[in-house]
Amino acid sequence: MIRIRPSCWATNNRPDPSCGAAISTGIETPLAIGAARIGDCPPAGPAKAAKTRSRLNLTTLNLATSYHPKLVGPRGLGKLLGALRLPALRFEILATCPVTGARAGVLHTPHGQVETPVFMPVGTQASVKGLTQKQLAEDVGTRILLGNTYHLYLRPGHEAIARMGGLHRFMQWDRAILTDSGGFQAFSLSKLTKISDKGVLFRSHLNGDQHLFTPESTVDVQMALGSDIMMVLDECLAYPASHAAARASMERTIRWAQQSFDHFRGRSTGGQALFPIVQGSMFPDLRRECAARLAGLGAEGYAIGGISVGEPRPISMEMTEASVPELPVDRPRYVMGVGTPEELPEYVARGADMMDCVMPSRNARNGCLFTDEGKLIIKHARFKEDASPIEDSCGCPTCRTYSRAYLRHLFLAGEMLYCTLATIHNLRKYLDIMRRIRQSILLGTFPDFLAAARSRSVDDPARV
Amino acid sequence: MIRIRPSCWATNNRPDPSCGAAISTGIETPLAIGAARIGDCPPAGPAKAAKTRSRLNLTTLNLATSYHPKLVGPRGLGKLLGALRLPALRFEILATCPVTGARAGVLHTPHGQVETPVFMPVGTQASVKGLTQKQLAEDVGTRILLGNTYHLYLRPGHEAIARMGGLHRFMQWDRAILTDSGGFQAFSLSKLTKISDKGVLFRSHLNGDQHLFTPESTVDVQMALGSDIMMVLDECLAYPASHAAARASMERTIRWAQQSFDHFRGRSTGGQALFPIVQGSMFPDLRRECAARLAGLGAEGYAIGGISVGEPRPISMEMTEASVPELPVDRPRYVMGVGTPEELPEYVARGADMMDCVMPSRNARNGCLFTDEGKLIIKHARFKEDASPIEDSCGCPTCRTYSRAYLRHLFLAGEMLYCTLATIHNLRKYLDIMRRIRQSILLGTFPDFLAAARSRSVDDPARV
Numbered sequence: 001m002i003r004i005r006p007s008c009w010a011t012n013n014r015p016d017p018s019c020g021a022a023i024s025t026g027i028e029t030p031l032a033i034g035a036a037r038i039g040d041c042p043p044a045g046p047a048k049a050a051k052t053r054s055r056l057n058l059t060t061l062n063l064a065t066s067y068h069p070k071l072v073g074p075r076g077l078g079k080l081l082g083a084l085r086l087p088a089l090r091f092e093i094l095a096t097c098p099v100t101g102a103r104a105g106v107l108h109t110p111h112g113q114v115e116t117p118v119f120m121p122v123g124t125q126a127s128v129k130g131l132t133q134k135q136l137a138e139d140v141g142t143r144i145l146l147g148n149t150y151h152l153y154l155r156p157g158h159e160a161i162a163r164m165g166g167l168h169r170f171m172q173w174d175r176a177i178l179t180d181s182g183g184f185q186a187f188s189l190s191k192l193t194k195i196s197d198k199g200v201l202f203r204s205h206l207n208g209d210q211h212l213f214t215p216e217s218t219v220d221v222q223m224a225l226g227s228d229i230m231m232v233l234d235e236c237l238a239y240p241a242s243h244a245a246a247r248a249s250m251e252r253t254i255r256w257a258q259q260s261f262d263h264f265r266g267r268s269t270g271g272q273a274l275f276p277i278v279q280g281s282m283f284p285d286l287r288r289e290c291a292a293r294l295a296g297l298g299a300e301g302y303a304i305g306g307i308s309v310g311e312p313r314p315i316s317m318e319m320t321e322a323s324v325p326e327l328p329v330d331r332p333r334y335v336m337g338v339g340t341p342e343e344l345p346e347y348v349a350r351g352a353d354m355m356d357c358v359m360p361s362r363n364a365r366n367g368c369l370f371t372d373e374g375k376l377i378i379k380h381a382r383f384k385e386d387a388s389p390i391e392d393s394c395g396c397p398t399c400r401t402y403s404r405a406y407l408r409h410l411f412l413a414g415e416m417l418y419c420t421l422a423t424i425h426n427l428r429k430y431l432d433i434m435r436r437i438r439q440s441i442l443l444g445t446f447p448d449f450l451a452a453a454r455s456r457s458v459d460d461p462a463r464v
Numbered sequence: 465m466i467r468i469r470p471s472c473w474a475t476n477n478r479p480d481p482s483c484g485a486a487i488s489t490g491i492e493t494p495l496a497i498g499a500a501r502i503g504d505c506p507p508a509g510p511a512k513a514a515k516t517r518s519r520l521n522l523t524t525l526n527l528a529t530s531y532h533p534k535l536v537g538p539r540g541l542g543k544l545l546g547a548l549r550l551p552a553l554r555f556e557i558l559a560t561c562p563v564t565g566a567r568a569g570v571l572h573t574p575h576g577q578v579e580t581p582v583f584m585p586v587g588t589q590a591s592v593k594g595l596t597q598k599q600l601a602e603d604v605g606t607r608i609l610l611g612n613t614y615h616l617y618l619r620p621g622h623e624a625i626a627r628m629g630g631l632h633r634f635m636q637w638d639r640a641i642l643t644d645s646g647g648f649q650a651f652s653l654s655k656l657t658k659i660s661d662k663g664v665l666f667r668s669h670l671n672g673d674q675h676l677f678t679p680e681s682t683v684d685v686q687m688a689l690g691s692d693i694m695m696v697l698d699e700c701l702a703y704p705a706s707h708a709a710a711r712a713s714m715e716r717t718i719r720w721a722q723q724s725f726d727h728f729r730g731r732s733t734g735g736q737a738l739f740p741i742v743q744g745s746m747f748p749d750l751r752r753e754c755a756a757r758l759a760g761l762g763a764e765g766y767a768i769g770g771i772s773v774g775e776p777r778p779i780s781m782e783m784t785e786a787s788v789p790e791l792p793v794d795r796p797r798y799v800m801g802v803g804t805p806e807e808l809p810e811y812v813a814r815g816a817d818m819m820d821c822v823m824p825s826r827n828a829r830n831g832c833l834f835t836d837e838g839k840l841i842i843k844h845a846r847f848k849e850d851a852s853p854i855e856d857s858c859g860c861p862t863c864r865t866y867s868r869a870y871l872r873h874l875f876l877a878g879e880m881l882y883c884t885l886a887t888i889h890n891l892r893k894y895l896d897i898m899r900r901i902r903q904s905i906l907l908g909t910f911p912d913f914l915a916a917a918r919s920r921s922v923d924d925p926a927r928v
Contacts, residue, residue: 125873125874125877125879126870126873126874126877127874127877127879127880127881129879129880129881130880130881130884131881132881132884132885133865134861151877155873155876155877156848156869156872156873156876160848160849160869163849164849164851164867164869164870165851170867170869170870170873171870172865172866172870384620384624385624385627385628387628387629397596397598401597401636402636403628403634405620405624405628405634406590406628406634406635406636408620409589409590409619409620409634410589410590410591412619412620413589413590413591413615413619415589415591415593416591416593416594416880416883416884417591417593417594417595417596419880420594420596420880420884421596
């Protein structure tokens with residue numbers, strides 16, 4: 001039986017923390033949603049909530065989690081959630097590392113559960129380059145991917161995607177999707193970009209047409225796409241920047257975030273979450289202030305942006321450390337655009353729950369494969385007749401099937417299959433690292449994992 | 465129980481037709497080979513042979529068919545077959561259309577059974593562009609693919625592939641492989657190609673290095689690759705050519721074929737077949753003469769080459785018609801480099817059992833998708849919001865999963881995934897056409913199938 005207690009979810013468009021177990025079932029099945037009885041809720045309180053958040057309670061089910069697009073349809077569920085004023089996400093923390101504060105959890109989304117910490121492959125144009133959605137799900141084990149709003153807005157267009165049933169249906173991906181705001185690509189890919197308080201004026205890199213992204217319009221675009229998690233428009237300063245410029249930019253980012261949330265809350269019919277983004281360039285005081293002020297928005301999750309913009313890696317870590325303590329402990333934290341395989345545990349150690357980066361897929365296509373022993377440059381002559389897989393210990397289909405010699409041949413011959421096989425390996429590697437991190441947090445051995453990872457690390461990232 | 469009667473296979477390196485059932489079993493399993501008793505053969509004669517060639521005898525098992533690379537290893541089996549002097553192939557004709565002469569059969573190869581007529585996808589550089597071997601086998605249903613000797617010889621090199629365990633192991637494809645001789649690409653891709661009686665002198669299109677293909681060397685290269693079916697070096701004249709030039713070229717092709725077979729039979733350890741190629745430009749008398757003289761080689765199969773070189777389609781058909789009657793009826797016939805979807809039943813109607821063409825895969829990548837109703841050009845604006853699959857009736861994973869709108873988007877965005885999905889559809893389409901043709905031959909309805917196909921045909925190919 002599914003129990004729903006709408007009263008405790010309806011106060012401020014997010015759940016009462018004491019009611020974390022308000023929706024639960026003994027059996028996880030999309031079909032069970034049909035048997036839900038609204039208002040049928042057991043007595044709940046702190047003790048019950050604590051119990052349901054324990055590591056053993058893996059059967060807890062968010063109503064949204066049980067959504068199945070073929071049974072209900074995205075529009076129908078969105079309206080249902082909107083009417084109930086339920087949040088789109090529920091973040092369940094299963095374990096926290098007492099030494100570092102790293103968390104292992106489950107993010108319940110309208111398109112399934114996502115175990116955290118999680119790395120999100122980047123599917124820029126409604127496709128993770130070179131992979132079918134089946135390969136992405138089965139071979140890589142992806143539960144959530146990232147789509148780029150800028151690209152989808154320009155081609156095929158968010159309105160066309162909306163008419164096709166939303167991004168999930170358009171690309172036939174029934175797991176979770178996070179979309180960015182499009183602002184970062186508008187800065188980085190376009191010519192003649194102008195930023196004002198109004199928004200970002202840019203020209204399409206495809207045909208030169210002029211477009212304006214505003215805090216409100218980027219929410220509208222992402223609502224049309226139907227992503228599970230949307231991002232607010234923010235200003236991402238280049239590195240380095242002065243403290244004054246960084247403060248002004250941060251103030252604009254906070255204003256835009258407020259505008260985005262006002263617009264979103266006035267229009268949302270449910271089924272989508274919106275994350276604000278902490279900025280503040282490389283100044284810890286601004287990062288702290290920005291995070292604290294954004295926390296007041298009561299968002300379902302928070303992102304830390306504006307890092308990985310050319311600054312030294314220790315500073316990226318420092319900015320994450322400055323931001324995290326100001327964010328609500330019960331909300332997922334998404335560190336945008338990171339990182340190397342060695343950096344993944346470092347960001348988790350600083351409290352990150354979600355990350356994304358083009359590095360695994362782009363490096364794969366360029367011939368750089370990740371292993372526990374470091375990078376493997378596949379074109380090297382020493383692999384010409386190497387019958388071993390990229391990595392003996394890797395369980396990905398590429399490593400279970402093909403030799404380094406064959407991959408090297410495909411790479412040198414310019415065969416598309418190389419990109420597919422290499423991308424499967426590198427993404428699976430990233431997701432496997434995250435799964436190992438998660439397991440160590442659950443087992444209470446994350447500090448050991450971190451120490452071992454650091455002792456192996458070649459890149460010598462900054463330390464906690 | 466498996467029964468083997470080596471005496472009747474040992475006469476002229478090909479099986480005694482009366483002993484077609486010499487190796488048979490009630491249960492097809494690679495493991496059963498371990499129970500074979502050499503010399504345990506039942507009385508065999510014409511009546512028995514006729515019975516075993518009947519359509520219902522689907523359990524007949526060739527020793528080679530039961531080869532499993534992981535159990536035996538290619539080298540071990542090759543030596544075994546060589547010692548027994550068994551042919552690499554056995555061609556079983558299950559039904560012949562009494563009207564057209566079209567045949568439905570099974571080609572038993574060292575890497576599994578191939579139902580004929582069959583279309584062979586082209587895997588130029590040890591990869592069918594854009595597909596994993598798993599997709600090629602499971603999604604397309606490929607039982608035999610074609611590898612290009614010219615490309616593999618230049619990169620990664622046949623000797624490297626041999627040291628990696630042969631082409632099957634190198635590319636992890638445990639089904640059948642046919643390789644061409646490399647001559648055609650040496651003519652068409654290279655600069656400064658010189659043809660003499662000795663062979664084809666050419667410069668690599670990769671680095672300009674000079675190489676020579678001789679009738680003997682191309683056999684050696686293909687033996688190193690370890691393909692199940694090898695092709696002799698032939699001279700493929702451009703269209704049009706004079707009768708005198710065509711005769712001279714045909715004579716050279718026949719000489720080369722004889723040299724190839726002499727070399728092959730002196731070196732073969734078994735496990736590979738070699739096909740000669742009928743040439744003669746567009747002159748029926750030369751085609752007939754060439755086919756009749758090559759038939760004297762006693763090969764395990766025969767190819768018809770030198771068509772699809774720019775001549776009008778009715779002439780291609782006419783050359784096939786001229787060649788086929790001179791070839792042994794009990795050997796597979798491979799028409800090289802054809803054709804369009806409409807032409808497939810036309811060639812089968814003229815007695816072809818095997819075909820290959822880059823058209824389905826190349827057209828797919830260029831945005832041209834094949835359907836029963838004709839070509840679909842995916843970039844057309846009318847597909848922008850078309851939620852239907854390429855073809856409603858198609859069972860390929862692309863059609864079962866993705867919309868025309870999504871495919872169009874991927875094509876316009878230059879996403880690799882487009883090539884993968886489009887290639888799956890077009891190749892599956894070709895193989896499905898062949899399966900339907902085969903079924904109609906088995907059912908005795910091929911003339912109706914052909915008539916229906918012709919009534920639908922837009923391209924109006926030549927008629928039988």
